[in-house]
Amino acid sequence: MKNILITGAAGFIGYNLTKSLIENKEIKVLGIDSLNNAYDNNLKKLRLKNLENNENFVFSNIDLSNQNNFGGIQGSNFDCVIHLAARAGVRQSFREPKQYILDNTVSTTNLSGFVKKKEIQKFLIASTSSIYGDSGESPMKEDTDEKYPPPSVYASSKLSGELMAKTILDGTETCIQIPRFFTVYGPYGRPDMSILRFIHWIYTGTEILLYGDGNQKRSFTYIDDVISGLNTLILSKDSGVFNIGSDKTVSLNQVISIIEKELNIKSKIDYQPRAFKDVDVVIPDLNRMKSLNWNPTTSIEKGISETIQWYLKYEEELKNIRFKFEYEK
Ligand SMILES: NC(=O)c1ccc[n+]([C@@H]2O[C@H](COP(=O)([O-])OP(=O)(O)OC[C@H]3O[C@@H](n4cnc5c(N)ncnc54)[C@H](O)[C@@H]3O)[C@@H](O)[C@H]2O)c1
Structure with a gap:
């Protein structure tokens, strides 16, 4: 693999x-992004600044x-x-369903047409454990989605993207x-996701906004493990759906106490009602x-610890990145 579109x-x-x-040095990447406003754009600009000076990288908005x-x-x-562009986030997806259909289903449909026209040999499409929902099955196998409906607009828009790609490219080589990723965290993470928000709020002495009692568990997966998983797939010729996640689940309360210990700061918590359709625990097979x-x-x-160091x-x-949505203030 030498010439990659991400x-x-x-x-x-x-x-x-x-x-x-x-x-x-052998690999050249064309990076595409619409720099949308799903969360604070300054973080996207900070990421791009780190890539700009590398002659093997070209960016297109x-x-x-x-x-x-x-x-x-x-x-x-x-x-x-490698198709990673999407509008992510379960809660927000119920507020603006059409935008999720555009950024997830329509974009994946358009890109699948491009892959077909250009006869590209390999197409990786990022998807999500959110598709599995509250099926009660544990651990989740990759075919679990065939038995249960997707539990959110986000999940539906991602699953539709998967299906469109399979249909459009059926019969091609x-x-x-x-x-399918499971709750990814780490350096340069998203400010709308729990671990980075908790680190920021605890460090700055801000009350943690916690939906539910914090006992809900997640399969938190460190970014380096996701990258090594993607590299494994890039080198493999096997097609299909693949869970990429951690099989050791951790509760939000456990996460908070690990951060408190690492920073040596006690948190203050603002408990809010559990989010609509928030799933308790999803463990990957x-x-x-x-x-x-x-x-x-x-x-x-x-x-x-690595995320805190970063x-x-x-x-x-x-300091100037927004860690809350408008409706959370
Ligand atoms: N981070 C996670 O925990 C997680 C978990 C499961 C699945 N995923 C999936 O992994 C992928 C990457 O997620 P992420 O956490 O890096 O999200 P992210 O929001 O940080 O990155 C997605 C990028 O896609 C861009 N984008 C959105 N719509 C676009 C469009 N129409 N055209 C061009 N660019 C567009 C956005 O501007 C954004 O920079 C997504 O497909 C997401 O659904 C992420």
């Missing part, structure tokens, strides 16, 4: 993947939901397209791989990824 390159996972790939923009994609002969010799290896203590290093730049 969508969502200014996003959390897209940035970290791009950064790791272009360290290899393109909104994939508009088919007319595809003419602006420079370069050709991509060996691989493109190898489609669909990694990892057998498919394990058969490719991938395993998550970062403990929650190590991952949080946060403290970039404290100045992060």
